Amino acid sequence: MAAAKTVPAIELINVSRRFLSPTGKSLTALRDFTMTVERGEFVAVVGPTGCGKSTTLNLITGLASPSAGEVRVMGGPVKGIDPRIGFVFQTDALFPWRTVIENVMAGPLFRGKPMPQAQASARDWLSRVGLSRFEQHYPHQLSGGMRKRVALAQTFINGPEILLMDEPFSALDVQTRVLMHEELLRLWSEAKASVVFVTHDLEEAIALADKVYVLTAGPATVKSVYTIDLPRPRIVADIRYEQNFIDYSRTIWADLKEEVETSYARAAA
């Protein structure tokens, strides 16, 4: 039992991922990628646009498989889609023809829970994200931030042990984003899930995470890993003015900047 406890939630060991372009050429998205996420750890992954950040998440879900190397979830190899995983998407992935509560109920119903139980649990999650009054609304009637909160409820209702987030808040305005950060940290501290949070926003990464992985310009590999030693619970709105935060931000940005410039120069060429 003691051994099982120490097994990390997610391990990517020397993973490469290649795929074929429409013209038949082989492209490498990930190269010798190694990452470990401990149980209950919040890991942020930052890197220049288009470097292959999202690919890492797809490998963990089982939606994609590695060309070389090994991906392990809770100590076991990835076989298909793991029910212990939850995923929050960058784009709006809610079902627009379902009401808010029907959207949140989707997961439990897909997994064979009886209707009354799913409904009760959906009500509970909607109240936790503060959307009880909007049960019967359709997604298009909500603001972007509210839709994101529905997406969080939809994911958390399944009780995921691993939470993968692919630039989930990038489409929101700055104020709403800070509110969503608070919301996410609160839900995470209650659920005690392991999180991989992919973003291109360095400040967001530092404010939320225990560890920040900086990736190189594509094909992506790990450039450096920083442990963020800021006390929790964090107040995201205020933390960015603390000296520690500013120091982290400056150090990591110096590192990331090179990759961003490489990536930019390559795109311009």
Add this chain to the structure above:
Amino acid sequence: MTDAAMDISSRAFRPGTSDAEIEAAAAKAVTHRRRTVIFWRVAILVAFLGLWEVAARLAWIDPFFYAMPSAIALRLYEWTTEGTSEGPLWYHLYVTMEEAVIGFVTGSIAGIIIGVALGRNRMAADIFSIYIKVINSIPRVVLAPIFIMILGLGLASKVALAFVMVFFVVFHNAFQGVREADRAMIANARILGASNWQLTRSVIVPSAMSWIFASLHVSFGFAIIGAIVGEFVGSRYGIGLLINIAKGSFDAAGMYAAIVIVMVVALGAEYLMTMVEDRLAKWRPQPLHETQ
């Protein structure tokens, strides 16, 4: 008339205008616009019918070929009150509608099922797409004589023709709708725990629904075409038969009267379909068609 519209805009821009005033002005502008649209619609219809009538009466056009609105109205009146030479009008209309509706329902159900099945299964789609293309290239009406030969003069041959007219349209849209389903939404459903069948039923089909409905609108018209062409080629009852008989006796008014009946029925069906669609698509921000 234009004065009123200008008045509204100038009043809305004056400082200190209350909300109620702006709303009232806006409501007035909307009513005014609607009235203008209806006025011109009616005016154009009246002008068209009037010109036709006058032209026929003054022998600018030969009423033997073109009939005239009053004669058509008279024929419609006779048909509805006294029945046609082939029996009561309602029975003919009933027969044609029965053929069209059965062909429409079976054709669209088959089109949706096969379209979704092939849309979900890339391998099957690749294998069968060539045959579907080949069959689709046949102009459907040439099948009418074959169906009548095989299935006889009755209901079955007309239903078969309406079925093939409807099937391909609905099939293509259902197939395309499935292919266009949002990838993030599909990935989301799979991670939330949806099995393949759950994914098809609760994500793929609903998201293809607006494509499918777009095809249902046109395909009811196609079902009527199928039924009527079938009746032309060989039948004992139906609106197509009435047109055929009118043609045989050089009864222009009779032919136009039959066309008017088909028009009214097709418009009624379209109206009904729009109502059903609006009911089903209440989740959509706004309907894609303009409400009238």
